[in-house]
Structures are given as structure tokens and as C-alpha cells.
Amino acid sequence: MLDVAIRKKLRDFSLDLSIHAKPGEIVVLMGENGAGKSTALNIISGLVTSDTGSIRLDGSVLFDSGTSVDVPAENRRIGYVFQNSAVFPHIPVRENIAFGLRAQHKSPLFIREHVGHWLQVMGLEDIADVKAGNLSGGQKQRVALARALATGPALLMLDEPFTALDAENIRRVKELTRTFVTEMAIPCLVVTHRISDCRDVGDRMYVINRGIREWEGRPEDEPGCTCRNDSR
């Protein structure tokens, strides 16, 4: 279970958000560019510090301004896929997926088996030894997803994961996200600016404008707003 209440003064406005997500639930944050969605993910991941508020995940306090708790990003157990997928271009797919496991000092046997599993379920076996910089957009996104999930995160966060992908890859990444969030029973936050993404993968959605939650509910009930820049 994820419980977030954060407040941070940004350059043009104040981000003031409460976000909740249950295990196995995909919550979509939708809004225009610059609405504060990605900043919210950065705060939850620990890459940016909130001015005040609290972040709780699976009963653990990750951040609490009242008690000065601030768990570093590397210890938060959050799988975070950035907008550009950020696969490490100079190392093979296999090593990309193993990166987090090596950082956690897992045994070589565990790493080999675990990486093999993720290569197989993500359909990446054929390109396991290809340098990630040489992959297509869809392949990179699957590697990034596998790398984030391989560490066994307590929360998955995807920032604009479907941008720059073709229709087939969008469908595939959405399916994979749904499958593993359900299987691993972890909450998932997805940032997007397209209503079609909310409807396809979201169990619930928040419409965010200038750092404030404007609407919350099921994607199919979304009444429509200015941020409905649906290009697909």
C-alpha cells in the first residue's frame, strides 16, 4: 500500500498532492506537461526531497518531514522507469537487468537465474547479449521494465512509458505492466498525458493541474479536461 502526502514549492506553483495506491492497483497521474507529475514521482522515489509531508510504502515510512525520516533513493525499493527508458547503452541487455541485483550483492547463481527468468518473460532472450544502446524503442522499454522489476520492488513507477513507441509496442508494454503488477501484487504509478493510456492500464486516475489534484476516479468516468491531448 502506498500513501503519499507531499508539498513542495516549485518555481511557478506549489505541488500539493495526496496519492494512494493499493497492491496490484495501477494509478495513473494525468496532466499537461509541467503539471508536476514527474516531480511527484521524483519525490516519491527519493531523488527530490519534499518540503513537508510523508511517504509510506508497505507500512514503512520512507519520508516524514515531522520526524525527519528520509530514506535515500537507493534504499527505497522502488522500480522507476524514466521517460527515455534510460537503459545503460554501453552494457548488454543481460547486464542491464542484472545491474540492480549486483548492487544488492545477490549471489552470482541467483543473479544468473533471475536475469534468465526476466529475459524469458519479457521476450528478450534473443537480444540478451546485445548492447542496450543498439535496441529499438520498444525493446529498450521492455529492458527498462525488466530491470526495474528484477530487483523485487515494493512499488513500480513509470514516467510516460508509452511515448515514442509504436502501437504494437504500446500494447505490449501495457500488457506486461498489467501482468506483473498483478502477479507481484505491488502498487504502480503511471505518468501520462494521454487519456487512452489511462483507460487502457489505469484502475484509477488523478488529473493533475499546476501541482493540484483536479479530479480523481475511474478512467472511464473521467469527465474530460483540457489535458486530453489524445494523439492516438
Add this chain to the structure above:
Amino acid sequence: MNPAPALSAKTRRTITCIGAAFLIVSVTLYLALPVVALFFRTTPELFFSSLTTPDVLSALVLSLFTSAVSLGIVILVGTPFAYVHTRNNYPGKVIVDTLIDLPLVLPPAVAGVALLVLWGRVGILGQYLSMFGISIAFTTLAVIMAQIFVASPFYLRQAKSLFEQLDPSYELTARTLGASPLRIFALITLPLTANGLVSGAVMTFGRALGEFGATIMFAGNLPGVTQTMPLAVYVGMEGNFAVGLTISILLVIISFAIMISVRLLARREMSHA
């Protein structure tokens, strides 16, 4: 009075081509002729016989040794420095940035005087070292210090620019995957900037090898101790011209090799981007 007939498109194109060719040829010749002239003033026999004289050999060995040590120190200290400097904001950062660039515009002789005023036997810090019998000025160490002072900005500027340009999402992703800062630096940042760092290192080595002004002021001109190749050229021009010429040709060859390496590395970096 009839206006002059307009030039045809073909004539205009020809004139433009001739103008462009003249510009390219004249600039190229201006830069290349003095260098080429060096090779015409010697013969292979004279070149190789001068190359094996003790003065040339000792200057060559000393220059390569001091430049290699300077480069090693610049890489070992400069890489983490540039990384920490780029990734953090601290008071006076702009001043530090300016100080890094200062040796690029400072006349090398002034740099030598400055080093002497600080580290010389009666210098601000040097006088205290003298109490313990330690003397830096006019030693091989002084050559290295002068080279580091003058050449390090080439590496530091390159490293800073590479770290600034590196997409932050790589390092941030690595953090969320649980990697420590040292692990991120070693496994992500360094490999992704390696080609650029090597090209900065090559330029630094070249600058250290050609260092003259700061060296002669701070380290003097002692054969076998502080007389590097550029200093031996200077001495050769006053006495044995063949020696001066031979070392000059050697420096031209090394400089050319350095520039070729930098270009190849830059091309490799672009193909990786």
C-alpha cells in the same frame, strides 16, 4: 549608357569556387608551410644522427617521463574533482570555474613566476619546506608541477563538460536500483564519458609536452634534470642548430599524432552517441 551585362550563373559559380579555393589554400599553406619547412632543413642521416645524441635523448626521456606523470596526476585527481564539482553547487563555484580556466589565458611565464613566488626557496610556502631541506624549484618535480598547472585545464574543462552533458537519468536510474555513488561513477558515468575523457587526456599530454615558459621560470634549464624538449630546442637554436631542428621535428610528429588521435576518438564518440 547601357548597364553592364549581368554575369551568367555559371561564371558566378566559378568565381565563388575560385574564391573559396584561394581562401582554403592560403590558410592551409600559412599553417602548414612553417611546419613542412622544418623537414626540408634536415636530412634523414642528420635527423637520426642528432636523435641519438645525449642531449636529445635525455630531453626526450625527461619530457615523456614528466608529461606522463603530470597526465597521471591530472587524471587521478582531476576526474573525481570535475565530477564532484559538476554534481554539486557550493559557494564560490563560479570563482573555482574561473580559476580552472585561468591557466589557459595566463602567459606561461607568469605561471612560472607565480609558482616560483609560492614554492621557490624563499617563496611563501617554499621557505617552510626549505627548513626541512626540501627544495622544489629547479628540480624535476618543478617541471611536473609547471606542466600540471599549465596543462590540467585541458582535461578539467573536457571532463566538466562531459559530466554536465551526460543525461542525468542514467545516474538517477542507477540510484533507484540501489547502486552506491561510487558504483554509479565507476560503472555508469566513467564508461559513458570514457572516449571524451581520453581525448581530453591526449590534449593534456600534448600541452604538457610542449610546455616551455612556466618550466624555464620555475624549473630552470638543467640538462637531464629540467631540460625538456622545448627547452632543448631553445638551447639548440643558440648552439647546435641540428639538435634544435631534430627535437622540433620530433615535437611536430608527436603533436600531429596527438591531433589525429583526438580526431579519431571524437569520431568514435560521435558514432556511439
